[in-house]
Structures are given as structure tokens and as C-alpha cells.
Amino acid sequence: MNDWQELAAVCRTCNCSVQYAEPLRNHTTFRIGGACGAFVNINTEETLRRILGLCRDRNYPYLVLGNGSNILAADSGYAGVILHLGKDFSRIQQDGDTLYCEAGATLGRISRYALEQSLTGMECLAGIPGTVGGALYMNAGAYGGEMADIVVSARCMSPDGMITEVPKAEMELGYRKSVFRQDGRIILGVTLRLQKGSYGEIKAEMDSLLGKRRAKQPLELPSAGSTFQRPVGNYASFLIDQCGLKGASVGDAQVSKKHAGFVVNTGKATCHDVLELCDYVKQTVLEKTGYQLELEPVVIGDPGKPAEQPGS
Known part of the structure; x- marks a missing residue:
């Protein structure tokens, strides 16, 4: 077997898709970037664990990618494996005013879900074109709010496949930073605590902020925000x-x-x-x-x- 045949075998077993020499420009909001070695659409935690194990055993470099909204990819691409946490890893589960969102769920989708349930707290994040995993990774924010305001904890996987629950107090959240930017743990899902509110008031605030974003920002052209x-x-x-x-x-x-x-x-x-x-x-x-x-x-x-x- 050659390198990618081994990866292909794992992906077949896990029933997840993989593309080779996939241009990163197709997966970043900047629409910039050369090809990666392999692009794997992660569908379960077990899939991620198995592919991480292969990368560790074969010394393959790897990177985790969400919606590619805060990324500038090199023209020469990336020689390793891209682990894509996207729509195949994006379930949302509700327990009262608390949402557990898999890392690939987009902020826009979570915001719409929260609105439908008359839950307030996501309004300022609704227009950010990223996933919740990426948003926590960089403590994304806008219009006076940020992920740190609503996060409770995160389910994470270390490079050796161990899963832990990380409380907010251990995340070291600051302006566009978190502990995850230094320690290599991969965010699997994020627990958010919102508050019950008025559907009409939430929608009005969300529409107002989205309108400001459209009016002031160049959303018609590719960028990284x-x-x-x-x-x-x-x-x-x-x-x-x-x-x-x-x-x-x-x-x-x-x-x-x-x-x-x-x-x-x-x-x-x-x-x-x-x-x-x-x-x-x-x-x-x-x-x-x-x-x-x-x-x-x-x-x-x-x-x-x-x-x-x-x-x-």
C-alpha cells in the first residue's frame, strides 16, 4: 500500500469521503490556496480518532478545517491531511436553554435554530461565516459580543485520541485567542447557554445586525473577514x-x-x-x-x- 491507499482504506471503513490533491481555494472564504495532500470529511468522533491514529503512526502532518472563514492558504497548498469538520459533523441538540453543537455546525445555522426556539444570545454571531468549533478556537465576536459570553464547555479530542470535557474556566479566552490555539486539542463540540427571550425581539436584533453587516462590509467579494x-x-x-x-x-x-x-x-x-x-x-x-x-x-x-x- 502507498500512503494514501492506507488513508483510503480507513475512510472506506468509516464511510467518510476523501479527496486527493484537493484545491484549498474551494474550501476557504478567501477562495485562495493550492492543493492539499488529502481532504477528509470527518463524520464521527471515531472516524477522527482513527485518522488521527494513522497520521500519528505514519507521521503525516494534519490540520483541522471548518468553514475556512478565517484562513489564508498558501499558493503551494498543504502537503498533509486536512480534517474537515463540516456538515457531516454538525448536529445540534437542545436541553432547555442549553445547546450542544458539533464543531462543524455553522454559526448561521445555530443562530437560526436559536431564533426558532426563542433563545437569545446568538444575535451578534449570526453573520459570522464560520463554524462553532472555529469560532471558539479564536473566540470570535462581533458587535460587542463574543463566544466567551455564551460558552459553557467544549468536548475535545487530544492528538492521541483521548476525549475530555473542557470547562470555560480552562479555555483562557481572550481577544481572538483560546487555549486551543496552543495545545493541539481538537474541538469536537461546544455547549452554549442561551436565555429564553422574545422571538420578535430576537429576530429584530438579528435582522438589524445582519443589515449593518451587509451595509458596511464587502460581503459581495471573497475575503477572510x-x-x-x-x-x-x-x-x-x-x-x-x-x-x-x-x-x-x-x-x-x-x-x-x-x-x-x-x-x-x-x-x-x-x-x-x-x-x-x-x-x-x-x-x-x-x-x-x-x-x-x-x-x-x-x-x-x-x-x-x-x-x-x-x-x-
């Missing part, structure tokens, strides 16, 4: 706009003319284009304002490695 973290005492979008950088571009990567906090893909932008533009923005903002901006999206793969040419 907010491109820079909020610096202490200011806002990245304000600083970038102040420096006259709206519309600045490298290739098809452009600082949005609608919202300076977003770098967008206007056509066939590459990872190289985006990083070169971001470096220019960071340098300009530092020189003109003294603020040091930091990237918010996670870069996967080796951005310094050239993209493979067709047929190579």
Missing part, C-alpha cells in the same frame, strides 16, 4: 482609512473600498498578493500612526514556497 486584529486603543479599519489605503492593491488583492478593515479577492488573488499587500499596509500604518497591526487570519501551508505549475 477582518484582516487585522484590533490594536489596543484603536481600530484597524480607522487607522488604515486614515492612512489613505482604501483601494490599495497588489494583483487582485485589494484593501476594500467599502471597509478598510477587509482585504478582498477581486478576481484571482494569490496568497502572495495578499501577504505583500498586508505587509505594505502594516508598514504604512506603523510609519504614519505608530500602531503595529497584526494579521487575524491563520496562514496555513508555506507561503514562501512557490505555487506548483499545472503539470509539474
Whole structure:
């Protein structure tokens, strides 16, 4: 057996799908990224455990991917295995005002479910195009709210396949950070505690925030969401706009003319284009304002490695 034949055998046994040399641009909201070695759609915890075991035994590199909404994938792709926690791993279970959501459930779907049950607390997260696992991983937030406000605990799997329940107190949640960004545990599901509310009031608030998002953000173009973290005492979008950088571009990567906090893909932008533009923005903002901006999206793969040419 060669490497991927072993993986294929495990996937057949687990009844999950796998694609080889799958372009990551098809799985990120930025629509950027070369091919990965293998792309596995995880369907159960046991599937994940078995594939992690294979990766460990064969020394395969691997990465977990949700909706790809906070990701910038290298033009050369990723040589290892992508473990995709998506719609096949997205059940939602309710117990009163508490929801247990598998990691692949999107925030939009959870928000709609909460609305149908007249549960409040998800309104500010409804428009974020990510999964609940990814949202907890980075403590995603918007409009004054964040995952830390509603999370109770998370069910996680360590690289050796052990499952543990992690309470909120041990998550080290902060601005766009959590303990999961350092320790390698994979979020399997998240328990959220919401509150009973009025369907009409919840819907009105959700519609209002979604309307603000559509009006102010360049949702019509591919992006990874907010491109820079909020610096202490200011806002990245304000600083970038102040420096006259709206519309600045490298290739098809452009600082949005609608919202300076977003770098967008206007056509066939590459990872190289985006990083070169971001470096220019960071340098300009530092020189003109003294603020040091930091990237918010996670870069996967080796951005310094050239993209493979067709047929190579």
C-alpha cells in the first residue's frame, strides 16, 4: 500500500469521503490556496480518532478545517491531511436553554435554530461565516459580543485520541485567542447557554445586525473577514482609512473600498498578493500612526514556497 491507499482504506471503513490533491481555494472564504495532500470529511468522533491514529503512526502532518472563514492558504497548498469538520459533523441538540453543537455546525445555522426556539444570545454571531468549533478556537465576536459570553464547555479530542470535557474556566479566552490555539486539542463540540427571550425581539436584533453587516462590509467579494486584529486603543479599519489605503492593491488583492478593515479577492488573488499587500499596509500604518497591526487570519501551508505549475 502507498500512503494514501492506507488513508483510503480507513475512510472506506468509516464511510467518510476523501479527496486527493484537493484545491484549498474551494474550501476557504478567501477562495485562495493550492492543493492539499488529502481532504477528509470527518463524520464521527471515531472516524477522527482513527485518522488521527494513522497520521500519528505514519507521521503525516494534519490540520483541522471548518468553514475556512478565517484562513489564508498558501499558493503551494498543504502537503498533509486536512480534517474537515463540516456538515457531516454538525448536529445540534437542545436541553432547555442549553445547546450542544458539533464543531462543524455553522454559526448561521445555530443562530437560526436559536431564533426558532426563542433563545437569545446568538444575535451578534449570526453573520459570522464560520463554524462553532472555529469560532471558539479564536473566540470570535462581533458587535460587542463574543463566544466567551455564551460558552459553557467544549468536548475535545487530544492528538492521541483521548476525549475530555473542557470547562470555560480552562479555555483562557481572550481577544481572538483560546487555549486551543496552543495545545493541539481538537474541538469536537461546544455547549452554549442561551436565555429564553422574545422571538420578535430576537429576530429584530438579528435582522438589524445582519443589515449593518451587509451595509458596511464587502460581503459581495471573497475575503477572510477582518484582516487585522484590533490594536489596543484603536481600530484597524480607522487607522488604515486614515492612512489613505482604501483601494490599495497588489494583483487582485485589494484593501476594500467599502471597509478598510477587509482585504478582498477581486478576481484571482494569490496568497502572495495578499501577504505583500498586508505587509505594505502594516508598514504604512506603523510609519504614519505608530500602531503595529497584526494579521487575524491563520496562514496555513508555506507561503514562501512557490505555487506548483499545472503539470509539474
